[in-house]
Amino acid sequence: MSRRRLRSSTVVLGGMGVLAAAITSCGSEPDKRCVDPITREVLPNYECDGNGTRSGTYYYGGSTSSGKVSGGSFDKAAVERGGFGCSGSGGG
Numbered sequence: 001m002s003r004r005r006l007r008s009s010t011v012v013l014g015g016m017g018v019l020a021a022a023i024t025s026c027g028s029e030p031d032k033r034c035v036d037p038i039t040r041e042v043l044p045n046y047e048c049d050g051n052g053t054r055s056g057t058y059y060y061g062g063s064t065s066s067g068k069v070s071g072g073s074f075d076k077a078a079v080e081r082g083g084f085g086c087s088g089s090g091g092g
Contacts, residue, residue: 030060030061030072030076030079030080031060031061031062031072032058032059032060032076033058033059033064033069034046034047034048034056034057034058034059035056035057035058035059035068035069036054036056036057037055037056037057037074039068040059040068040069040070041067041068042064042067042068042069043056057074058074058076059072059073059074060072060073060074060075060076060078060079061073061079062079
């Protein structure tokens, strides 16, 4: 009898994990990094806020390797994340 309870608890906990992932993915923002738009070199965030000497631009998604970004986009809408049941037309 305890085996049966263990299985049903596992199913409930697994289902809750899927639900939690769906809820958080609907509202999550893609990663953003401040980068030089020409060299794609990662810059400090203040360079994108207009307080630096360089003119940085936010780069969304992708990854960083050797101080440069790739695999993402300068267009946030191009990398918006969607989850289970997300419409993709949500605000952000």
